[in-house]
Amino acid sequence: MADNRIALKMEDIHLSFGGLKALGGVSLEVKEGELLAIIGPNGAGKTCLMNCISGFYRPQKGRITFYGQDITRMPAHRIAGLGVARTFQQIELFTGLTTQDNIMAARHVFFKNGALQGALYFGPAHSEEIRHRRIVEEIIDFLEMEAIRKKHVGALPYGQRKRVEMGRALALEPRLLLLDEPMAGMNLEEKEDMARFILDVHDAKWTKVIHQKPTVILVEHDMGVVMDVAERVVVLDWGQVIADGTPEEVKANPEVIKAYLGVAA
Numbered sequence: 001m002a003d004n005r006i007a008l009k010m011e012d013i014h015l016s017f018g019g020l021k022a023l024g025g026v027s028l029e030v031k032e033g034e035l036l037a038i039i040g041p042n043g044a045g046k047t048c049l050m051n052c053i054s055g056f057y058r059p060q061k062g063r064i065t066f067y068g069q070d071i072t073r074m075p076a077h078r079i080a081g082l083g084v085a086r087t088f089q090q091i092e093l094f095t096g097l098t099t100q101d102n103i104m105a106a107r108h109v110f111f112k113n114g115a116l117q118g119a120l121y122f123g124p125a126h127s128e129e130i131r132h133r134r135i136v137e138e139i140i141d142f143l144e145m146e147a148i149r150k151k152h153v154g155a156l157p158y159g160q161r162k163r164v165e166m167g168r169a170l171a172l173e174p175r176l177l178l179l180d181e182p183m184a185g186m187n188l189e190e191k192e193d194m195a196r197f198i199l200d201v202h203d204a205k206w207t208k209v210i211h212q213k214p215t216v217i218l219v220e221h222d223m224g225v226v227m228d229v230a231e232r233v234v235v236l237d238w239g240q241v242i243a244d245g246t247p248e249e250v251k252a253n254p255e256v257i258k259a260y261l262g263v264a265a
Contacts, residue, residue, distance in 0.1 A: 005067075007032040007176060007215045008053065013062035015048055015239075022048040023059065024239040030176075035202045035216045037230035039223070039250075041259055044236040046219045047089055050180050053217075054086050055079040066176065081109060083175030087165045087182055089219075095154030099145055099164050100136060102153055106171035107132040139167045143197060159190040166197065177201065177214045183222055195225050227251065235259065 008030040015023040023045045030036050038046050051057040053064060055076030064072045071079050085106075094102050110132065140149055143163045148156060153164055162182060169177060179198065183191045204213040220226050226233060226247065233250040235243040237259040243250050250256055 005032040007067060009065045011063045013052060013059045015057060015059045022239050026241055030215060032215055033213050035231045037218045037226045037233045039226055039233060040236035045239040046236055047180055050178050050219060054084055054178060085169040085172040085174035086178035087169050087180055089180045091161050091165055093153045093165055098150050098152055099148050102164055103136045103139055103167045103171045106168045139170050143167050159186050174214045177216045179218045181219055183220060195229055199229055
């Protein structure tokens with residue numbers, strides 16, 4: 001970890017949809033530079049928690065701070081502008097655009113030149129686009145997507161789309177990277193590649209231009225992957241934290257075993 005600063009703090013988060021309680025008082029601290037996995041059975045509230053962090057949902061009660069700044073009621077685009085990037089459980093890409101253009105779309109939050117300069121495409125605007133495209137190309141090379149650089153995303157197989165979505169998140173130069181089931185639907189080889197990418201991203205080995213080590217929160221169902229890559233694991237069940245510790249501690253926790261396997265009647 002970079003140090004012991006708290007990157008993200010969630011205090012007593014409650015989220016309900018009508019009479020359905022999705023999160024019931026979740027409190028959680030994530031240190032700067034940490035690789036944290038959030039696990040739990042289906043319906044435990046994992047994606048709801050990610051949606052609260054990124055601004056897609058607003059909790060009815062509680063407080064979320066990012067480096068001390070309250071983001072509980074902040075719009076999603078402003079949270080993204082603070083350096084919070086994410087991938088989605090269900091892939092959300094521009095299927096009519098190429099891999100390159102999907103990743104480039106995320107870079108527009110960094111553009112400084114106005115619409116007129118961009119339309120005329122000369123001088124500073126031209127130099128600026130070259131800088132951004134260089135970063136896009138480094139991301140493509142890092143994720144080993146050279147062969148699909150110019151292909152439309154809608155024509156790509158599922159595993160490759162997952163890589164493109166990861167690339168788009170990295171293009172936002174995240175201080176906090178939220179990965180919501182990045183390996184869902186992948187075969188063993190694709191999962192191994194994605195696990196390697198996640199570890200390299202966490203170690204800031206993915207670009208020569210950006211040297212920022214992001215804090216990573218990973219939601220994943222594959223326990224083998226979680227135990228291999230996570231520094232710390234938090235377990236949710238029925239919208240509440242039931243365990244928090246190292247992978248070894250969580251794996252041996254009776255409450256976790258009960259949540260996943262149930263108990264005999």
